Amino acid sequence: MWKLAPPVMLAQLVQGLYNIVDSAFVGRYAGEGLTGLSVIFPLQLIICALAVGTGVGVNTYMARLYAQNDVKKAQRVGGIGILLAIGTWAIFALVSALIMRPYAMTGARAPEAIDAAVIYGNIVCIGSLGTFLESMFSKIHQSRGNMRLPVIAQIVGAVVNIILDPILIFGFAFIPEMGVAGAAIATVAGQFTTAAITARGAISAPGPLREAWKHIKTIYLLGYPSILMQALYTVYIVFLNAILATFSDAAVTVLGLYYKLQTFFFIPINGLQICIVPVLSYNFAQKAYRRCRKIMYYSLAICLIVMSISLIFFVFMPHTIISMFSSDALVHEIGDVAFRIIGCGFLSACFSLMLPVFFQAIGRGVPSVLLSLCRQIFCLPTLFYLFSLIGLNYTWIAFPAAETIAGGLGLLLYLRTVRRWQQETVDKGLPDKV
Template structure:
């Protein structure tokens, strides 16, 4: 009976923590990859940091595609298991793996084909261009293992197991962290590979995550398995995987397009500005996406109680989640505002970068709280089947408000205007989200 389900009867606060901690840790580890790479690469030179920063939109878009397939598979498997259709759930597993390997290979090839014209569009510095090519020519091979391990992660999460997938990423992050200095600077028997070493360490981390994920899926009894006997490709199922994962892809891909737009403005100032923004954005992503892990834990609680018609528990989960998000975002804001010099020190920042970077970080950090609150409202709409409203908020943040703000404030305040565009866009997004929420409740009452 429904009353025996913990989603219906457990204390909301305790339930949110139980549901949130695994994805919170998972998101923290996932976004540690990029920060670790940049911190070690920055010790080589600022040009090397710029090269990694220019590569970030490509790798982010690749990661968004991985999440697209993963979320689509997750939603379908969870639905079939809920209806006790085991055969269909297993069929989704096989489709998911085939799509992950096939699309991963295509995206790998795509990255190799576009990287030369892409990098030339953002730098005329020959050294930065060559470093970017060297880094991306290896890093593009992360896509197949990344896509496969995320697909398996989402398959296992769909069965209710939120803990095991964390270990895939923990193992990958540890390998990346250990191999980075060894391969970049050359320690022991290993030669110094420079920026190539960072790319190899990244691919190795993802590869280990994929191997462990496959071993768990194939070697240990799971609630879903790969279906081989009687399997045939189903166009309708492939279409449903794409359809269910599309909103998540759009939300994650927006961040790649946003960084590209910002770099188009920064290229007019200096390569140092591009290097700085790449380093800063990895810090921001670590904070914002870790909080998003918490928000992911709130979503199923709100979704269940909305479906169950329990308005009181739905709104209790929203209020509790909002309070936690507010607290975490305030802590993240204070960390960046109080310690910008120390954070830039992680990236071996030059005096030129520090001259504008310290104030820039403080300006942009003021947007975190607004970002967290509007994302929580967006998630509430997602839980209550208002997907269009949810996506509209994301579009406002990273496109509809940000790009015009960048253009106007760049004209008015030059480089400082670019940094100011972020809190301006986030403030506008939060106002829109609050108006939408008020309108939704007034319409409902």
């Protein structure tokens, strides 16, 4: 899994580049444009939730069929997945176009910021077919063990986006200045480029439609947990944006910048999570409890190192980071305070990030989901709202507070599990495998 993690981490890094590059160039172009991008960010998360969640269902189902040597049925499932991607895009594009302006008004107050959000959002959402297809094509390739092509395609797509961004935003030669619309077009162009590359060898016929329904049911049974968790994550960001909009659009901008930067700083943690799941699962099945403890010990140590580096950037260098995206004095004033406070919770976040994965790996889904919900749904939005009643600067305390509560709860559940293992080892006379 250590060999598989780097490609996955690289893919996640490249996916984050779309939003990061847009934010950097749009921030230089106009401050209200950066606010618009922050408002639309949750909609982009919904796109990812629908596209990746459906893709995960198809990927898992196809991998299972390939393991059973049922290649023909696996190819049909891939074809059905492509139809689902197109159908889901059509519904999402229609709904988003109808609600775009009312939605933008929940996260921004300035007319310029609302207009920027509507322009960017309409182009990105209606043009999201590339994302839906690329995600499906990539998952089809991955079900066959092909990790290389999706990563190469995502890199090429990111390069296209990076090249087009300044050209379309600021104009070049005969190409007119497009501003926020240019950033959106560059993003869509990059996504369609990725989709075109991954389409090679991924397209297959869906088979008779009368047989498709049972396959669709299986696909979403396998993919709905991923869709649900990402959707809940999106809902709480919309909730936070609505609260921050009551203070200023600059506050919404700061939150959007944080989540986009978080993508980069947390990528090593995501790779670590991917690595330890199969290793923990294998050793747990072998009742090698001591080895499981060592895996968690080293994983938490690595996580603490990574998060300590992230803490240094956010706590001691917030002004430098924000300067990459905005020169607005109010954004810097709010962002400097926000990043320092949020960064203080990074060390306790090690436990709230790694322990749900531990419980998932040993087959205990309830504690895993409980910790994730505690961190993202119950604690953070509630504390954020309560602290907002005191003042804007206090709202950011909700982040380290939520990480500490979820991390503390996770640590208690982990220690309880370890004690059970120790008791089981003694009662059954099991060797304490290393």
